[in-house]
Amino acid sequence: MFEGVPLTWFLITGTIMFFVGIYGFLVRKNLITMLMSIELILNSVNINFVAFNKILYPGHLEGMFFTIFIIAVAAAEASVAIAIIINIYRRLVNIDVEKMNEMKY
């Protein structure tokens, strides 16, 4: 319970966001939209970490530090992924996953 807001509410919000991200990752074909689904998934995990930290262990800061490191990893992942996407676009003039069937060129 955090000043009237139960922990369960945060966890349910995080769960819905996570599975919406999973749905988008399975359905989408464009590489950039798949990357956006991954960002959704990472964010839902962050909400869970922060809510657990604040509500179950208010004196500690572990959840917050994990969230900071997850954000840093997400930034690194997004930059490398977008570099790869732009490289693929330059070669194939297309970023649909179904049209990419070779890794070597």
Next chain:
Amino acid sequence: MTTNQLMFAIFAAVIIIFSILTVTSRRILRAATFLLFVLVATGGMYFLLRFNFLAAIQLTLYAGGIVVLIIFSILLTSHIGEKLEAPSVKKIIPAFIAAGFGAALCILTIVQHPFPQEVISSSERTDIRVIAKALISTEKFGYALPFEVISILLLAAMVGAIILAKKRKD
């Protein structure tokens, strides 16, 4: 209904509605804008939980950095008015079943689990000096090693991104 509950309801509604719009919108630039709303609402949730430093990081790095990067790459790789083709029903049904089943299972488990109720949650803000000291401390509850590892990861990502996106000479 207290103010906190009201704020939580607003943030949760924004997060859920716009994350669904992010994965279903057929215009890719709009999907990126909806993602921006989701990330800002997440930052609001951190403010609600009194993690001010974390909310500032969320706003500058996610909403200011990653979304701008995504929008630039959208502008580089597709036309603005372009509509994505709608996913086929053959793809939607299994994905919907997988996501819906997983969500139902998780929510059921969360609702049934008895979380401790008696923990008194403090609403005081975290002092920035505590965070700074923990990030460079090597003692218990110190994060010097992950901090250094993440700095090497960021350097490697930077070099890798430059090498990957560079134009080949051949």
